[in-house]
Amino acid sequence: MDGFGAQLAVRLDALLPHLNERQRRLLFGVEARLLGHGGIRAVAQLAGVSESTVRRGVSELKSGADPMPAGRARQAGGGRSRAEERDPGLVPALLALVEPDERGDPCSPLRWTTRSLRHLSAELGRQGRPVSAMTVGRLLKANGFSLQGTAKTLEGDQHPDRDAQFRYLNQQVKEHQAARQPVISVDAKKKEQVGLLPMSGREWRPCGQPIQVEDHSFFAGPRVDTVIPYGIYDLTANTGWVNVGVDHDTAAFAVASIRAWWYARGRLDYPHATRLLITADAGGSNSYRYRLWKAELAAFAAQAGLTVTVCHFPPGTSKWNKIEHRLFSHITTNWRGRPLTSHEVVLNTIAATTTQTGLRVEAVLDHGAYPTGIAVSRDQLQALPITPHAEHGQWNYSIAPTGANDTAPPRADQRATARTQALQMLTDPRLTGMTTTELDKLRAGLAPAQAARSEQHRYVLRGGRRVATTGRSRSLLSDADEVLITVVYLRQICPQKVLCDLLGINPVTIGQAIKATRQLIDEQKISITPTVVRYFTHADDLRAWTTNAGPANHPPTPPARYRLTDPRLTGMNREALHTLLEELIVPYAAAIEQRRHRQRGGDRRLGTRAGVFRQKITDSDRILATILYRRRVCTLDTLAELFDVSRSTLWNAINDVLPILDDRRITITPAQHRHATAIDLLASTEQPPPGTHAAENRQLVS
Secondary structure (H helix, E strand, O other): OHHHHHHHHHHHHHHHHHOOHHHHHHHHHHHHHHHOOOHHHHHHHHHOOOHHHHHHHHHHHHHOOOOOOOOOOOOOOOOOOOHHHHOOOHHHHHHHHHOOOOOOOOOOOOOOOOOOHHHHHHHHHHOOOOOOHHHHHHHHHHOOOOOOOOOOOOOOOOOOOHHHHHHHHHHHHHHHHHOOOOEEEEEEOOOEEOOOOOOOOOOOOOOOOOOOOOOOHHHOOOOOOEEEEEEEEEOOOOEEEEEEEOOOOOHHHHHHHHHHHHHHHHHHHOOOOOEEEEEEOOOHHHOOOOHHHHHHHHHHHHHHOOEEEEEEOOOOOHHHOHHHHHHHHHHHHHOOOOOOOOHHHHHHHHHOOOOOOOOEEEEEEEOOOOOOOEOOOHHHHHOOOEEEOOOOOOOEEEEOOOOOOOOOOOOHHHHHHHHHHHHHHHOOHHHHOOOHHHHHHHHHHHHHHHHHHHHHHHHHHOOOOOOOOOOOOOOOOOHHHHHHHHHHHHOOOOOHHHHHHHHOEOHHHHHHHHHHHHHHHHHOOOOOOOOOOOOOOOHHHHHHHHHOOOOOOOOOOOOHHHHOOOHHHHOOOHHHHHHHHHHHHHHHHHHHHHHHHHHHOOOOOOOOOOOOOOOOOOHHHHHHHHHHHHHOOOOHHHHHHHHOOOHHHHHHHHHHHHHHHHHOOOOOOOOOOOOOOHHHHHHOOOOOOOOOOHHHHHOOOO
16 A cells, blocks of 8 residues: 555646646546545545545546536536626626717716726726626627727828829929939927936836936926927938027028038039929928028028929828938937937937938037027018929929029028117117117116016916026017117107018017017106107118218108108198197097997907007007198098008098097198199108208108
């Protein structure tokens, strides 16, 4: 028995790990029957199981039952029943919670929460069907559900010319490549912050030694550098050029990047090039809508002597731009998980980007300033040598280099110089109504309030948080410049459009500067005396008047609006006219405000105009026009032409002023001569009237 027991122990140790529950019982039963009397106890002791288990195995052998189906160890029906078997309505109730197509479906109890297993289990419990989250997951998988994210496949409404533009763009690329002319794809990459900041992605490092970075990027400090990589990808040579800017992503920066690529790489790779094809998306700094983009390209074309052709991808299709998946994607992969701690790290990481297909990339740092707010007028745009293509001309156009006898479009630095000269011109005491010392004193007095206003504005924008900012001004105008243009504007020397054209700044920037500075001037109760009439309605008139001022015996040519105050037209000298206008302006403004109060049924809401008047004619102009109308010096149409407004606008203004004249019993004597045209009327003012002094004619702005 001892020898047999040892053999039995060896057999059990070898077989038991490979058998299921029923197979073990049957093995115990076989061995016990072979041992005979006392075998059940002996096998139970050797196997370490209870005697009842061995006895059950013996009973199953004696019963002669059929073998179990494959994969089963017990008879069907054994164990606890499944939840869906106990509650047939469980699965339909679960599917009703997850089957609605939209997350906010009004029929779903889980309308505004995530359909997690825990939430689904809790909702089924509230319906009287208690079930665990694990069971919910098993039932969902059994019914074909799985965890899924969103798929970016819907492209929305497509432009009707989308496919045609793709074919035309591809045709242009092939034609330029066949002629061995350069073809580049351009775009700006996402702005990146420089510092120990989190970067997406992972890279191999020793276990447990990750690079430690700031937990939140907007707590990096009050000042942080940012970089803007603008890429140029050469489709033919499979090379990339990245201009890393540190200021703003503007159209001027985009063209400056193309210019840098051309003089560093393009003209060396294509020494005989006469044309350049640029493929770009429809938005961003290289948008086809931006006039500055086209103006800067025209300046580059003239400088490089190239015919620049631009083909834009249709809106919403920028992902098809070659630079996105042939250059930018590889740069992003190359610096994954690596903090961009300095400009050197950014440049070296970009320059080290390579692919198995032979991509080579160069990167340079651009310290240039590219402020926002630069405007290009419609007249300046029309003067550019731009030829739209017959196929969708707004997306496809060519810019010719200017010839030897043509004037080259101004570059960004030339426009900046012209803006500085224009600001210096506006400091003329005849325009500001104050001396240089008085103007400087006003600027110094408003400087602290302007600084506090700027800081408060930034505080409101960031919601009180200490966010990372570049510390660079986003405006073309300094605080002193804002004070200057506000003074000129409140003096009513010219309308806002003239300031925009004169300085090359868009109306939004000008309007915001005037609005904010006007509020500070009002808070400090500073009075800016307006002129009698708004003299200059075009930037060229203002520029010509200030630059052509000669000696005392050769006064500058008066602007047309000033010549309307000629005593032969108004029937009174300019001093008397000035006195009359000052007398009528206040009651006229009060009457107009009273009428508008009745029309709107209450007080004006704060901030609706904030002192920024956009009318083409001021209150003084309206009173002057009414005087001339009562004098009958010309027809209403001629007056409308002289004041550069529509006939209906001028007629409404005259009807507003006439009751003021009648209430004050001011008599206007009709003129002896009625002029047929505006030219005749202005010609009558060219010679000084008898008995006047030359000094009166030179006093244009008082």
